[in-house]
Amino acid sequence: MQLIPRHDPHLVVHSTGGPTVAALHGELDLVLVRHLRPELDALVRESEALTVDIRGLTFCDATGLGLLAHCAGRVQARGARWRLICDQPWILRLIRLTALGELLRPEAAGPGDQPAAGPSEPGVTSPVS
Secondary structure (H helix, E strand, O other), rough: OOOOEOOOOOOOEOOOOEEEEEEEEEEEOOOOOOOOHHHHHHHHHHEEEEOOOOEEEEEEEEHHHHHHHHHHHHHHHHOOOEEEEEOOHHHHHHHOOOHHHHHOOEOOOOOOOOOOOOOOOOOOOOEOO
């Protein structure tokens, strides 16, 4: 996977030879989904292990949940590893109410998980599609 520096305030991607970690920030709504979908699709295609960290989200609607479900389904269908890191009770409730828990498999951050990186962090990288 080729990596390039990026300056997107809504998506921070780290890939250091292990799992690829994509941290989402802001409001995951129709506008942001349209913006992020091509890059997330590239990560889904290219990553052997994809972790999506949504601890930086301040809002998520049905379109946002749909994008997460789309990514999870495609990652799992090709036999890659999927993780969704989420600790916001309101998003966990949405996942439960929409019966997406089995597909998305949200989990709290583990001891080895870094905090959701902020978009102003230097050295932020993302794949070239």
